[in-house]
Amino acid sequence: MDDRSLLDSIRHLIGEDETADDCAGFDLSDGRILVSSTDMLHETTDFPKGMTEFEKGWMSAAVTLSDIASCGAQPIQLLVAVGLDDPARLVPFMEGAVACAESVGAKVAGGDIDSHTELTVVTTGFGIVERSCCCRRTGASPGDLVCITGTPGLAMAALEGDERYRKNLLTPVPQVKAGQKIARAKASSMMDISDGLAISLYDMAQASGVGFVLDSKNFNLPDVCSGSAREYYLYGGGDFGLLFCIPPACLSALDTDYTVIGTVVSEKGVWCDGDPVEKRGYAHSW
Template sequence: MDDRSLLDSIRHLIGEDETADDCAAFDLLDGRILVSSTDMLHETTDFPKGMTEFEKGWMSAAVTLSDIASCGAKPVQLLVAVGLDDPSRLVPFMEGAVSCAKTFGAKVSGGDIDSHIELTVVTTGFGIVEKTHYCRRSGARAGDLVCITGTPGLAMAALEGDERYRKNLLTPIPQVKAGQKIAAAGASSMMDVSDGLSISLFDMSEASNVGFALESAKFNLPDVRAGSAREYYLYGGGDFGLLFCISRERLPALDAEYTVIGKVVGEKGVWCDGEPVEKRGYAHSW
């Protein structure tokens, strides 16, 4: 069982809408929405070997800020709860978390400290977005273009030993400004691809009740020295780009770097050059 199927078992308790997106949403009743997201990271499963404490702190903040970015929101606040096996790790870890939060306009405003058998981190972030710009995974429509920011696969290449992309893996950059621009341009749906492009497409397909027809000739494949660039592009996790759908008519208004990789179709599923794409990516399993 993976985390997605486990989540399915509690949807009836929490609600479909509350479990369908990167963030929860609260209507402030003044034309704005407060979005919130929380993430848990463990040393043995989430932090690649060789990371500094600063990098672990940065990554912990970045994963939550990326969720906020995927809604088109401006990050404002971050809470950090840290379970420590060694208290001397806290200061450099928090230096990384605070640095990341400040870089993207948020403030670390509290959290919790506890002892634990391994470094375990829970980050909770909050952001604000105009109600008319709020983006969800649902909303993609047949005929929309499928687009991506950044280059999927660079983090996986680094994990496989390509030092050129070490920063992509260890100090990833949440696409906060791009997310706001994409939302303002009128994107119909958006989410981050930190779990991998393929599995993110399937998640969006399920949420929007549509499918995606990709064209490999349009892929901005990573320059890799080993392994398969296409494999990394579709299935590698750890990249903090944004997957979004937008109508062809609205695309000229988008002032951000992006790559069009396909189009939205009416039938649920994901295809590339007419062939089914395997549903695969990062997931916690039991």
């Protein structure tokens, strides 16, 4: 059992929409939406060996700030709750979390401290976005182009030992400015690719009730020393680029780097060069 199938068992309690997006949204009734997201990370499952405390703090902040960026929102506050096996870890850890938050214009505004057998972190973030620019995983329409920012697979390559991409894996940068530009260019849907490109495509296709047809000739595959660039590109997690769909006519107004990898179709599913893409990515399992 993985976290996606476990989530299915509580959708009836929380709501379909509430369990199908990167952030929750609260309408402030003044033309703006308050978005929020929370994420939990653990020493053994989420922090690759050899990371500094600063990098662990940075990564913990980045995973949540990335979800806020994926709505086109400006992150404003971050709360950081830390369960510690050793109290001496707290200062360098929080220095990393503060540095990441400040790098995207947000403030660490509180949190919690507890003792725990394993370093366990929960980051909760809040952001603000104009209602007309708030992007969700829903909204992709047939005929839209499917686009990504960044190069999926670099974090996975680093996890497999490629030192050139160490920073991509350990101190990912939430794509706040790019998210805002994409939202203002009138993208129809957006999410971050934290769990890998293929599984994110399936998540967005399901939320929007559409399908995606990809053309591998357009893939910006990573330059890797070992392993399969295509495997890392489609199935590696931890990159925190953005996946978005946008009507072709809106693309000329978009002033940020992106790669067009396919088109939206009405038939549900995800295909590449005519073949179904495997539905897998980074997951927690029991």
